[in-house]
Amino acid sequence: MFSWLNKKKKKSAAVAKDRLKIAIMSDRTGHDLPFMEDLKRDIIEVIKKYKEVSNIEIRKVSHQETDAIAIEVELEEHK
Amino acid sequence: MSKVIAVISGKGGVGKTTTTANVGLGIARNGRQCVVVDFDIGQRNLDMILGLENRVVYDMVQVMDEEARLDQALIRSKANSNLYFLPASQTKDKSVLESEKIEKLLKDLRKRFEYVILDAPAGIESGFEHTIEFADEAIIVVNPEVSSIRDSDRAIGILDSKSRKGKEGGEVKKHLIINRVDPGMVERGEMLATDDILEILSVDLLGIVPEDKGVIDASNQGHPVVLDDESEAGAAYRRIAKRLCGERIPLVEPQAKKEGLVGKLKGLFR
Numbered sequence: 001m002f003s004w005l006n007k008k009k010k011k012s013a014a015v016a017k018d019r020l021k022i023a024i025m026s027d028r029t030g031h032d033l034p035f036m037e038d039l040k041r042d043i044i045e046v047i048k049k050y051k052e053v054s055n056i057e058i059r060k061v062s063h064q065e066t067d068a069i070a071i072e073v074e075l076e077e078h079k
Numbered sequence: 080m081s082k083v084i085a086v087i088s089g090k091g092g093v094g095k096t097t098t099t100a101n102v103g104l105g106i107a108r109n110g111r112q113c114v115v116v117d118f119d120i121g122q123r124n125l126d127m128i129l130g131l132e133n134r135v136v137y138d139m140v141q142v143m144d145e146e147a148r149l150d151q152a153l154i155r156s157k158a159n160s161n162l163y164f165l166p167a168s169q170t171k172d173k174s175v176l177e178s179e180k181i182e183k184l185l186k187d188l189r190k191r192f193e194y195v196i197l198d199a200p201a202g203i204e205s206g207f208e209h210t211i212e213f214a215d216e217a218i219i220v221v222n223p224e225v226s227s228i229r230d231s232d233r234a235i236g237i238l239d240s241k242s243r244k245g246k247e248g249g250e251v252k253k254h255l256i257i258n259r260v261d262p263g264m265v266e267r268g269e270m271l272a273t274d275d276i277l278e279i280l281s282v283d284l285l286g287i288v289p290e291d292k293g294v295i296d297a298s299n300q301g302h303p304v305v306l307d308d309e310s311e312a313g314a315a316y317r318r319i320a321k322r323l324c325g326e327r328i329p330l331v332e333p334q335a336k337k338e339g340l341v342g343k344l345k346g347l348f349r
Contacts, residue, residue, distance in 0.1 A: 011268030016225050017275045023225075024232045024279060 043071065052076035081189040084196050084323075085118075085214035085251075087238065089230020091201030093222045094258040097294060099198040100128040101305040101313075102218065105320025106194050107162035108305070113194040114153065117167035118210040120176065125198050126166055129156060130301020140168035143180040149187055158306060163192070176209040185213050194323070203230075203237050211242050216252040219282060222259045223271040232280060254285035256319065261290045263335040273332060286319035288312050289333035 036058055044053050055074040060067065086099045096119075103115035116139060117125040126132040134154045137147035142165070149165075156162035165188075168175070188195045199210035211217060217238055221231045235253065239245045257276055264270035277284055291312035297304035305316040311333065318328045 013265070013268045013271050013275065016271050017279065020225055020228055020271075020279050023229050027229065027233060028236070 039069075043073065047073055081193050081195060082215050083185055083189065083213060084194065084216045084218060085199050085211045085238075086196060086218045086220060087199045087207065087211065087231075087234050088201065088220045088227070089203065089232070089234040090227055093220050093227050094288075094294075095201070095220045096124045096128055096198050097298065097303075098218065098220050098256060098258065098288075098316075099196055100125060100303045101316040102320055102323065103194070103196045104129075104156065104159055104162055104303050105305045105316050106196075106323060107156065107159040108317075109320055109324045110161065111194055111324060112161050112192045113196065114163040114165060114188055114192045115196045115198065116165040116188070118197050118206065119200040120167050120206060121169065121172045122200065123167045123169045125164065127301060128298050128303060129164055130158075131156065131164055131166075132301070135166045138166045138168040139184065140171050140175055143177075143184050144175075149184075149191075158302070174205070176206065178209065178212060181209055182213055203234055207234070208237065208241050211238050211251065213243055214238075214251050215244070216254065218254045218256055218285060219280075220256050220258050221276065221280075223257055223261075223265070223276060228271070228276060228279060235280070235282065253282045254323075255280065255282040256286050256288060257284070258288045259290045260287055260333050262333040266335050284330060285322060286315055287330065287333060288315040288319075 040056050040058055043058075044056060047053050052075065053073055054076040057072040057074075059070045061070050086095055086102070088095045099115055103113050106113045115125060115129070117123060118139075119125075120140065126135055131154050137152035139152065141147040142149050142152045152165055154164045154166070156164060185195060197210050197214065200206040219231050219235060221227045238251055238253070242251045244251050255277070257273060260273075261270055265272050273284065273287060289311050291304065291310055293307055293310040294304050294312050297307060297310075297313075303316075304310050304313040305320070307313040315331070315333075318331065321328050
């Protein structure tokens with residue numbers, strides 16, 4: 001009946017849900033793999049045969065069912 | 080066919096041990112041979128909840144180290160003759176656990192019991208990993224509360240990556256129990272609802288246990304609440320046990336108690 005009184009404030013359960021979704025998403029992607037550093041070095045070695053590498057980014061991306069590795073290689077310009 | 084079911088959570092204090100005791104006793108009341116094992120080495124809690132603390136002579140570490148025979152260490156429940164209990168060691172710490180010995184112990188328990196239920200330690204350290212290592216299924220206990228849900232997601236991640244089944248490309252079957260639900264708070268939007276939690280965790284729901292003061296009363300007496308016909312939490316555990324025994328029991332969402340006039344008036348101004 002008087003529900004318009006508390007319309008202004010977002011219900012705390014909805015706030016909790018939003019915060020949890022974001023926190024869990026970042027937890028799931030945040031875990032480094034133990035071999036990350038070695039993998040980085042190896043990939044740089046391979047690509048260097050063709051082009052200089054300036055930066056390399058490796059991330060583990062996990063969803064409920066699958067794990068994937070996302071690799072981003074930044075190339076050195078003019079080389 | 081026997082099943083090893085690990086009862087896990089992320090953080091402690093969500094009612095994991097209470098769940099283990101009630102689910103185990105519920106399964107035994109359905110006529111199945113069941114053993115509950117306290118894997119919380121160094122702590123020892125399950126014996127109190129089951130009211131069996133005075134009967135403990137040998138523990139599971141002594142069985143694993145062959146200092147005692149399994150039948151010497153197993154304690155039969157007073158409440159139901161189908162239920163047995165294997166205590167944790169109080170004197171040793173978690174580092175005594177070794178995969179090979181655990182595998183052997185569980186193999187022996189599987190021969191004797193249809194349901195082998197393991198009460199995991201809180202946290203996601205080595206003791207936790209040993210509890211889930213050989214599990215066929217897992218019950219994840221959460222409270223409808225942010226830290227519990229977040230930590231349980233990490234525990235599920237470890238379950239998938241560190242269990243034998245997970246490593247072999249399979250999957251440990253996962254069941255979710257939402258414990259300590261306050262239906263009034265859910266109704267008012269002050270507590271995460273079942274659907275919200277399922278959306279965040281994407282695990283199959285096994286049951287919803289309402290907040291019930293009778294649970295503490297039951298623990299005080301070492302008389303699990305599943306035995307109490309009047310209790311709502313007890314009824315929820317009875318349904319959960321039946322589902323685990325393969326019965327199709329519809330999920331029941333706890334309902335808020337109808338408030339009296341005073342409560343309604345208060346509600347208007349909340």
